[in-house]
Amino acid sequence: MNIDELKSTARAIVAAQKGVLAADESGPTIKKRLDAIKVEANEANRRRYREILFTSAGIEQYIGGVILYDETLRQSTSDGIPFAELLARRGIMPGIKVDKGVSPLALHPGEKITEGLEGLRERLLEYKQLGARFAKWRAVIEIDEHDIPTPYAIRANAHALARYAALCQEAGIVPIVEPEVLMDGSHSIERCAAVTSSVLKYVFAELDSHGVALEGILLKPNMVIPGIKCAQQATVQQVADATMHCLTSSVPAAVPGIVFLSGGQSAEDATDHLNAMNRQVAHPWQVSFSYGRALQAPVLAAWKGLEDNVALAQETFFRRCQLNGLARDGKYTRAMESDILA
Numbered sequence: 001m002n003i004d005e006l007k008s009t010a011r012a013i014v015a016a017q018k019g020v021l022a023a024d025e026s027g028p029t030i031k032k033r034l035d036a037i038k039v040e041a042n043e044a045n046r047r048r049y050r051e052i053l054f055t056s057a058g059i060e061q062y063i064g065g066v067i068l069y070d071e072t073l074r075q076s077t078s079d080g081i082p083f084a085e086l087l088a089r090r091g092i093m094p095g096i097k098v099d100k101g102v103s104p105l106a107l108h109p110g111e112k113i114t115e116g117l118e119g120l121r122e123r124l125l126e127y128k129q130l131g132a133r134f135a136k137w138r139a140v141i142e143i144d145e146h147d148i149p150t151p152y153a154i155r156a157n158a159h160a161l162a163r164y165a166a167l168c169q170e171a172g173i174v175p176i177v178e179p180e181v182l183m184d185g186s187h188s189i190e191r192c193a194a195v196t197s198s199v200l201k202y203v204f205a206e207l208d209s210h211g212v213a214l215e216g217i218l219l220k221p222n223m224v225i226p227g228i229k230c231a232q233q234a235t236v237q238q239v240a241d242a243t244m245h246c247l248t249s250s251v252p253a254a255v256p257g258i259v260f261l262s263g264g265q266s267a268e269d270a271t272d273h274l275n276a277m278n279r280q281v282a283h284p285w286q287v288s289f290s291y292g293r294a295l296q297a298p299v300l301a302a303w304k305g306l307e308d309n310v311a312l313a314q315e316t317f318f319r320r321c322q323l324n325g326l327a328r329d330g331k332y333t334r335a336m337e338s339d340i341l342a
């Protein structure tokens with residue numbers, strides 16, 4: 001393992017003002033997104049949509065890495081430049097989702113385990129040849145009103161994340177470790193904090209047991225937030241305080257960056273929360289973003305599948321990246337949302 005290479009890749013992804021665009025929606029997820037704007041989810045439209053994102057002017061100032069899906073890593077621009085090469089030429093690291101989605105966890109009704117370890121060593125070698133410099137694996141933890149998540153489900157998912165991370169580092173690929181505690185449900189912010197902190201403790205214990213070098217990973221956690229059906233919603237400052245408190249006590253300082261998922265928050269809330277966290281006292285890691293929906297929802301709404309709307313969609317995307325870049329420095333304000341596109 002070349003730890004220096006892993007470290008410099010991880011640091012480049014979360015360099016000043018930068019974060020990650022999560023454009024790694026699997027087939028069913030991208031279909032849901034395209035269905036919502038009445039665009040047929042065929043190969044040509046998926047490729048065109050991703051091309052619109054990756055060719056947007058100026059995004060390299062704010063985007064250090066893009067997570068791709070297997071199909072997307074093999075696709076090219078209309079004039080034949082492979083997407084991974086296009087991104088690399090722009091100084092953006094190409095990454096790849098390597099998990100194969102979730103299955104029910106046997107004998108644990110209501111809980112899930114992420115699949116994809118079988119054959120992963122070989123797949124990583126191919127992805128590296130195709131230009132991937134980092135990877136992503138998402139574990140999904142649900143919270144219910146009773147005893148879910150169980151300690152066993154947390155441990156099984158943490159173990160799989162660590163096996164994935166070790167295989168990535170062996171292949172010279174930076175693993176993004178994503179244990180997502182879902183915001184579905186009616187749980188309180190305190191319950192989310194308790195579960196998130198327990199999940200992170202298991203994850204770092206497993207990473208340690210597997211010999212993973214923390215300097216060569218990025219962590220992609222959820223923010224600490226009440227369930228969407230919880231009667232008591234939290235302020236931006238409460239989310240920032242609870243999240244930073246939880247991470248400070250669970251994430252070792254050796255980790256170079258924390259890149260949050262957006263998890264169903266609105267684009268504005270996700271930016272505002274990131275901003276509030278970056279306004280707090282210094283933390284040992286870069287605090288950044290790896291948003292899917294919070295970067296892309298406004299772009300899809302602007303594009304609507306029409307070529308006439310491409311310029312507007314790209315300006316919208318650039319603006320969203322820029323606002324999150326400002327939030328990396330704690331310099332975003334909600335008032336900026338109504339500024340005319342810069």
Ligand SMILES: O=P(O)(O)OC[C@H]1O[C@](O)(COP(=O)(O)O)[C@@H](O)[C@@H]1O
Nearest residue numbers: 022024025026029262263291292293
């Ligand atoms: O269910 P899928 O297709 O694996 O997609 C899950 C999505 O969740 C993410 O991990 C986070 O996305 P959000 O920011 O929208 O929550 C993305 O990287 C990924 O596209």
